[in-house]
Amino acid sequence: MIETIIFLIVSFLGIFLASFWIQVIFFVDNTVKLDRTYLPTVTLLVPAFNEEEGIANTLDSLLLLDYPKEKLTVIVIDNGSTDRTVDIVKGYKGVKLLHEPKKGKACALNKGIRESITELTGCVDADSIVSRESLRNQVGLFVSFDVGAVISVIKIRQPKNLLEKVQHYEYILTAFVRKLMSTINTLYVTPGVLTVYRTKVLKQVGGFDENNNLTEDLEIALNLRYHHYKVLIQSESITYTNPPRTFWAFWRQRVRWFRGLIHNSIKYRKMFFNSDYGLLGSFQLPLIAVTQFVLIISFLTIAYHIFDFLYTKIHSLVLLKEGIFNLLSLPSLTEIIYRLNPLVLIPVLVSLIMGVYLMHKAHQHIKESWSYVPVLVFYFFLLPFLTALHWFWAIVLELTGARRRW
Amino acid sequence: MVERTLRNILLSSLVIACLVFVAGILLGISLNDFKNQDAFDSLKLVDLNAESYLIEREFISTYNVSYTEEQACDTLRNRFYSLSDELNEIRHLLVSFEKDQNFENKEYDLLVREYFLTEIQVYLLLENFRSGCDDSINTLVFFYGLEGNSEQQGVIIDALFKERGDIFVITLKKDYNDGVDTLGAKDPLFDLFEDHFTIGQTPTLIVNGEKYEGLINYPTLNELVGEKI
Numbered sequence: 001m002i003e004t005i006i007f008l009i010v011s012f013l014g015i016f017l018a019s020f021w022i023q024v025i026f027f028v029d030n031t032v033k034l035d036r037t038y039l040p041t042v043t044l045l046v047p048a049f050n051e052e053e054g055i056a057n058t059l060d061s062l063l064l065l066d067y068p069k070e071k072l073t074v075i076v077i078d079n080g081s082t083d084r085t086v087d088i089v090k091g092y093k094g095v096k097l098l099h100e101p102k103k104g105k106a107c108a109l110n111k112g113i114r115e116s117i118t119e120l121t122g123c124v125d126a127d128s129i130v131s132r133e134s135l136r137n138q139v140g141l142f143v144s145f146d147v148g149a150v151i152s153v154i155k156i157r158q159p160k161n162l163l164e165k166v167q168h169y170e171y172i173l174t175a176f177v178r179k180l181m182s183t184i185n186t187l188y189v190t191p192g193v194l195t196v197y198r199t200k201v202l203k204q205v206g207g208f209d210e211n212n213n214l215t216e217d218l219e220i221a222l223n224l225r226y227h228h229y230k231v232l233i234q235s236e237s238i239t240y241t242n243p244p245r246t247f248w249a250f251w252r253q254r255v256r257w258f259r260g261l262i263h264n265s266i267k268y269r270k271m272f273f274n275s276d277y278g279l280l281g282s283f284q285l286p287l288i289a290v291t292q293f294v295l296i297i298s299f300l301t302i303a304y305h306i307f308d309f310l311y312t313k314i315h316s317l318v319l320l321k322e323g324i325f326n327l328l329s330l331p332s333l334t335e336i337i338y339r340l341n342p343l344v345l346i347p348v349l350v351s352l353i354m355g356v357y358l359m360h361k362a363h364q365h366i367k368e369s370w371s372y373v374p375v376l377v378f379y380f381f382l383l384p385f386l387t388a389l390h391w392f393w394a395i396v397l398e399l400t401g402a403r404r405r406w
Numbered sequence: 407m408v409e410r411t412l413r414n415i416l417l418s419s420l421v422i423a424c425l426v427f428v429a430g431i432l433l434g435i436s437l438n439d440f441k442n443q444d445a446f447d448s449l450k451l452v453d454l455n456a457e458s459y460l461i462e463r464e465f466i467s468t469y470n471v472s473y474t475e476e477q478a479c480d481t482l483r484n485r486f487y488s489l490s491d492e493l494n495e496i497r498h499l500l501v502s503f504e505k506d507q508n509f510e511n512k513e514y515d516l517l518v519r520e521y522f523l524t525e526i527q528v529y530l531l532l533e534n535f536r537s538g539c540d541d542s543i544n545t546l547v548f549f550y551g552l553e554g555n556s557e558q559q560g561v562i563i564d565a566l567f568k569e570r571g572d573i574f575v576i577t578l579k580k581d582y583n584d585g586v587d588t589l590g591a592k593d594p595l596f597d598l599f600e601d602h603f604t605i606g607q608t609p610t611l612i613v614n615g616e617k618y619e620g621l622i623n624y625p626t627l628n629e630l631v632g633e634k635i
Binding site: 008012015016017019020023024027028030184278279283312315316319332334337340341342344345346347350 | 411415416418420426427429433444498499557558562621
């Protein structure tokens with residue numbers, strides 16, 4: 001009974017949200033003006049700590065950007081690398097190298113911000129690649145003075161294994177949802193993979209949080225929103241990132257993200273249920289808390305039932321011994337019909353159809369063709385389960401005061 | 407303007423989500439009606455077959471025109487196998503039905519009462535048959551509960567039933583009357599039946615009249631039931 005109620009709450013939330021976003025696609029036209037002739041001076045900051053593997057590719061893509069060279073400055077801030085990162089950077093003539101001894105990505109970025117004298121400042125992770133036209137497209141959205149930051153669409157670079165392919169779908173849908181959030185002005189993330197900020201605003205809000213913040217990019221976004229600046233996404237600005245390739249790397253990344261989200265949500269709790277922040281305060285931010293709570297409760301219930309089911313089945317099989325083969329018969333059609341529960345089945349089917357539709361629109365949005373379709377099964381049925389586990393562990397670590405580290 | 411549109415969207419999303427759930431509830435009610443009706447029909451068939459058995463027995467004992475005693479017993483035994491299969495099928499349907507019962511379903515409670523009564527009725531007929539024909543149809547009465555190892559025991563009995571085909575199984579929920587509130591779903595006969603066997607725990611099995619408490623694995627149960635006919 002209790003699991004059915006939880007299941008219904010999850011389905012209800014799923015249908016409500018999917019229906020909300022689908023209607024936003026059709027009924028909200030809040031197109032932000034784009035000025036393609038606006039080409040201000042830009043500094044791109046690349047914080048680096050032992051990035052010898054990928055930094056050359058990142059710098060190559062930055063130097064190939066379709067942007068007036070006299071208006072573009074690229075700065076790498078070395079954060080105490082012990083590998084060949086510094087040597088590699090020194091090989092690039094058009095790149096300025098700074099050193100920040102104080103550990104932490106936020107410290108490195110702040111060093112760069114202090115050096116930045118251009119109108120806009122972009123932050124780029126040292127393992128990312130940007131497309132040629134990305135920066136030009138992003139700066140065109142800074143025509144309005146209340147725009148604090150513009151983010152890009154992030155894609156997974158050449159996904160190979162199952163985990164990367166699942167993330168490939170996740171990033172596509174995330175980009176689309178961010179676009180919709182941007183449309184209704186509730187976007188509150190500025191990822192490290194090429195986000196462009198208004199330099200004056202970055203300095204005004206105090207730069208990145210150096211106080212051991214696990215997700216400094218989320219913190220700065222919330223900080224901008226706290227000061228009533230908009231965060232937008234430019235769908236025509238495509239960037240690429242390398243996702244975690246192993247289960248444990250993925251686990252560490254997600255737990256870090258969620259711990260950062262918990263920490264920063266507490267830090268900016270005044271924005272929750274605050275109508276001064278429009279839909280962001282009254283809908284989007286509270287939704288995070290509600291969905292995560294429901295997700296964790298669902299996970300615990302499902303985990304209990306799976307355990308109970310497996311225990312009963314295994315125990316039965318052990319007791320059956322030679323009688324085991326008598327169980328290998330399929331249920332009759334009548335039995336299947338008897339087991340159907342429309343109250344659960346219909347919401348699940350509807351939310352699944354809506355999910356697939358949103359995924360289809362997401363592919364259209366970033367002009368990405370469908371690939372690795374069988375992986376969708378894992379995306380829809382396994383990833384939420386894993387996400388609940390990540391959340392659960394992140395909460396445990398935050399509650400126990402475990403040390404925050406990357 | 408955009409704020410107003412968004413407010414409308416939020417509201418309509420809420421309405422859509424509610425509508426989907428109402429659709430689910432309505433379809434669920436219709437499907438439950440279908441299941442109830444279907445199960446009642448199946449039970450009615452068992453009732454008819456039981457009645458037919460009684461008449462057949464009466465007919466044989468009254469006229470005994472061409473049957474030897476052995477032939478008569480064979481005919482009646484086949485009746486029991488048939489009844490046993492039908493009850494087994496209904497039992498599976500009811501278990502499937504019960505697993506997805508989310509909310510109160512009075513018809514289902516009445517259905518279960520009807521089923522248990524039919525089982526006991528057929529069991530009594532079988533006891534009479536056994537004494538009359540000195541027959542070796544194996545009977546297995548399974549008292550189950552929601553806690554403990556009843557589910558595992560059910561799986562074992564199912565497997566044995568499929569393997570042998572010569573067992574007449576009836577299943578009864580221990581303390582059934584205490585667990586239902588639906589008017590008309592309780593039956594004093596269930597308590598009487600339970601008291602007769604002095605059932606203390608679940609699972610408890612009555613194999614050919616002998617009581618065994620606790621979980622019994624497949625080989626042991628197979629041995630207890632005796633040689634296959």
